[in-house]
Amino acid sequence: MLLSITSLSKSFVGAKALQGVDFELAAGEVHALLGENGAGKSTLIKCLTGAYKRDAGEIRLDGVSIDPSSTAEAQALGIGTVYQEVNLLPNLTVAQNLTFGREPRRFGLVDARAQRAQARAMLEPYGLDIDVDRDLGAYSVAIRQIIAIARAVALSGKVLILDEPTASLDAAEVRMLFTIVRKLRAEGLGIIFVSHFLDQVFAICDRVTVLRNGRKIVTERTADLDRVRLISHMLGRDLEEAAHEHRKHADTDHAQRGPLLTFKAVGRAGMIEPFDLAVGEGEVIGLAGLLGSGRTESAELLFGVRTSDSGSASDQHGRVAHGSPREAIAAGFGFAPEDRKVDGIIAELSVRENIVLALQAKRGWMSKISRQEQDALAERYIGRLDIRTSSADKPIGELSGGNQQKVVLARWLAMNPRFLILDEPTRGIDVGAHAEIVRLIQEITKTGMAVLVISSELEELVAVCDRVIVVRDRRHVTELAGADISTDAIVRAIAKPEAA
Amino acid sequence: MIRSLQRITPQLLTLAALVALVTLFFPNFISISYDGARFVGPIVDVLKRSAPVALLAVGMTLVIATRGIDLSVGTVMAIAGAVAAYAITSGFGLPATLALALLAGLAAGLWNGCLVALIGIQPIVATLILMTAGRGIAQLITEGRILTFSNNDFAFIGSGTVYGMPFPTILWLATAILVAALMRRTALGLLIEATGINRAASALAGVNATVILIAVYMASGFCAALAGIVATADIRGADANNAGLWLELDAILAVVIGGNSLLGGRFSIAGAMIGALIIQTINTGIVLAGFPSEYNLVIKAGLVLVILVMQSPNLSADWFYLKTLISERRTARAERKEAS
């Protein structure tokens, strides 16, 4: 075995993240590490690379017991890692990020020219031809993700660890990544792959290990598994697959319900061309497009995060002001942003406080939401969204990524908005929660709430949307509705220059 | 109540240890007597002398909770004091005088708040500007001299007593309690913490982060003005050159010793108040113990370092680890006993 972990344990204050986990990785194998949000996948990886100090257990690399006390040591041992949601350092240039810690030097000083050349060479296999002298922060999440992968690959002499590397990549980029992974596998590397996209797991992984509540449940060859069994391993129960059925467009009576909001010529120079949007009661609208096409910007204009150059919004009572988030909230909008770590969670506040925050801000500082009401709200949404936390008073920053996302959703559901904008609501969320959120979207629309969903997962859009608007090059180009919505149709609309 | 007491236990313990230490050097430290009109004793002095730093620390706690810092409070003390002395000597009544001084503090806070929240200048630099320029403004008012006054009502704020307790003590206690209650009875505390931890996310959740930021700097200015009034009333004169000089550092120290993080977020005003008492105990203790002045700073630095080390989050994590380890061992032993 290339890498073997035996009875690894790790606990945090108030949570046992890993309890006696065994894990093995062979050379020339892609091994998936799966589990629900908070199962302990990232913790296992961080213990392995020395980012966390493990409480107990042994790690052997090539049969030699290792105990990296820092990630630098792990890197030196030939373990390259892409950590979940850590997309390198935005304040360094792309080249600096790529060569960090191994900068080419001349006379003891970093040789900037060689550094640039090296960086370009590292990005070449990914077909990324960008200015490596710009700050990393100037590039989109997807590009940063690819850069992080390139860096980890270059560092991995023996083991490559990818913790949800595909969360913000689109299909073409995922395909490219897999080509590279296969090549590395052929070269004899061991690769650990964490993902919530089961299709990807089946596409590339040789074996699967499932964690649940910090314990190892099973390790099996992918070929011997089917989707349903895998999911029940992960959840500890069967998932009602109903969630992924097509939405019964015909059944619903949206058409009869009245229009809710009408946006006219909302846009901003240099960001997105003015567009119109009519939102009906209880309607689910999807925004589809490539990365960087301007979906997030559209949402931000609607919610007043950025101000629109022109345009107006109105409902049946007249004009609606949405020039700032506060105005938008007052008008009954809600917005769960894409980057939950930066724009979503308040890390050191408790789950309860994170849930009530928006409601409290809306009510004003004078009328504090009583403790009972807070507790009731927290309890309701922790139950309803199945948020895994040891208590409502746990700081949200200590929750796993997917659970944090659910808390942010809960914050907006607690507001009971009439128009909810969800930017990538299921990014990094496990299958169970994914199904839960999809069901939730369908459920809340029954009360008349309208939802705008931005998602890179076309299946998800197909599953929940009444209408899908396709965004390309900062323009809203096409609209698909009702029975026309299908993965193929969306892909075609995204790819094709304006035809129909 | 009990929970918040629990949170400041380390601070209370530190204070107790410090009092014990000072008593070791100066045995009369804890003696208090009543001379017919007022309580007398070193402890009473500490309670009174901590007024400026404690008042500053109340505002500073809020500013620090928003991940800011206010270096200008010492200067604002001087401005408010100068305004008050100027007003009272030009014949304004006491209420008008106090109102003017507090207004000056609020205006200073508004200025800081706008620089930080609207223009986006880093708090250290933004308040450094007022720290430098403000003393000039205060001196402009007093023309560089000490503006003395003889109004006894005003002087009462600095040296009067109520039921034998010095008025400054009552003032800072009342201010601390009022502000703490305001923070916890309303949602202000939560909103301030949220803004401090993640301004962008709070703004997206509808928190009016800009207004909150401006408000905390104004609160800090207000508290600084109160401190300035106390200091001015205490010496019956406005000393624009020296009032509050370097006191901002003591106030920041008090807030941090009180267990508040400079990175913003969770805050405890009670902790900061104990921090202020700790600092004043050190200051008074040094004088009472009779060391030569040139040792003052080294002693203070040494004590502060020891306190910081004892309260360090890493050490407390170790403490926690040790405690859980011991209790786990104990339960394991108990289980074994039961089994056998």
Next chain:
Amino acid sequence: MTINPRLYPLLTTIGIFIVGYFLCYLQFPNILSTRVVGNLLTDNAYLGIVAVGMTIVILSGGIDLSVGSVIAFSGVFIAVMLRDTDLPAPLVIVMLLVITSAFGAAMGWLIHALAMPAFIVTLAGMFLARGAAYMLTIDSIAITDPFFAAIQNAYWLMPGRGRLTLIGVLMVVVVLAGALLAHRTRFGASVFALGGGEQTARLMGVNVGRTTVLIYAFSGLMAGLSGVVFSVYTGSGYPLATVGTELTAIAAVVIGGTILTGGAGYVIGTLFGVLTMGLIQTYLVFDGSLSSWWTKIVIGMLLLLFILLQKGLLRLTAFGAARA
């Protein structure tokens, strides 16, 4: 030609300094004489050196409030050692630099090991260093050592009777060395990485503890060196010297375009920040009509003006870049 947007803050700083200098020149033509230019370097030599250390600290997301006191301590230490012992001056200087570096390293270690904010640890360090200076002596002590006298009188007389002093040149050299350290070494990359985010830096393989200790040790070293320069400059050691210099240094670093939260900035920018502060001082002396209080107000306002200009220009260029 396209300019990398990373360079905008630096270019703005330099631009503002040049324009400011030109405006002063219009009012007082004398200000362009070699005398004034030489003075600008000499008078700000100690500040420039300590600001290099401060830049590194701030780039890493920290702050060092102890430097002003350390400079005072250095002067006193040198003066006392030269007066009371027979040790040769160079040895005393080396001893001092070792002490201040160790002092910085100790603070860095506390910051890392105790997870305490740098602000507070270095605040205690500030008290401690000044207290230590007091304990050595409360008097000001003249330095009569011939070695110091030699450095003091080492200058090149520029045309126009301006003096380019050794300490002025030393400052420029230190700035250049600091720039290389920050922008061209692995240590520098780690400093920037820490400023970008400690957690991320750790995951990318930065040895956070070692880097933190080194950063503050470097700042201590610079403060010590600055203390040496200051004692050359004033020919004495005085425990009350350079009170508040840490704040001046921080202001210079910020005017120089370094972001206080860390992770972005240029050491060369700091040089111009220091020169800008010096220019403000020089302008005030040339003007010579301000009262003590107006001096303070005007310094504050000019500081604000520079920062606002910088912010405004940056916003404009950022906007322009977005447009382009």
Next chain:
Amino acid sequence: QTVGFSQIGSESGWRAAETTLTRQQAEERGYTLQFSDAQQRQENQIAALRSFIAQGVDAILIAPVVATGWDSVLQEAQEAEIPVVLLDRQVDSSDDLYLTAVGSDLVHEGEVAGEWLLGEVGEEECRVVELQGTTGSSPAIDRAQGFRNAIEGHANVEIVRSQTGDFTRAGGKSVMESFLQAEGGGENICALYAHNDDMAIGAIQAIKEAGLAPGEDIKIVSIDAVPDIFQAMAAGEANATVELTPNMAGPAFDALEAYWADGTEPEKFIQTESRLYTQADDPAAEYEARKDLGY
């Protein structure tokens, strides 16, 4: 004529008065005064002197913040043939580097205060508490020294407590409070020696608030002779003060005028009088005379 004046700062009323008087004197004689406030920093003063030299002023006045460290900049001034006059504080550079120094002898001031106290208490036991100036500043060091010189050999007078009050009223008051606590509520204190009047005024308030009578229960002697101390003396709350005149510029300009006229070298030290004022010297009138001098 253009005269550059490098002032230490504006840390006290006394210094503000010195600045005012210097301006007044310059105006009366028709000089242009280039004023520079160094904000308590020697480095700023050195820089200011260099700028004055670069500007080519006709003379430089400087109130040096500290005694040491002026050699090289004074040398530069000499090379540029600009006469330098030191105000109110001395430097320990060679005296050919400056034209003259105007000031009082700080040690002597302390001695005058000490001698007054000796005369006052005679052979009685007297426990003295001392409020020192800012630690490390030359007035604090010299005034402490002078007082000790005076009481040396008089075993009945003893300094029992000594602590810095930073030359401020607030410092004087709070330190005095602690002194009172430490010395049996003030019973054991016979006299207070304060390094400046401001600290004495603060201490007087502390003594009053402790229920004692300043000036009687505790004798008070201090230095500077600022207006407010005369008020206290008039009220019987302070006993004596030693004058340090803020008019240093007058004699300085006299010397400069003579020098400009025919190169007359003045004496190297023009000492101002350190006059002792007591309650017998009509303090009320002294107050009236001084109150508008910009203290």
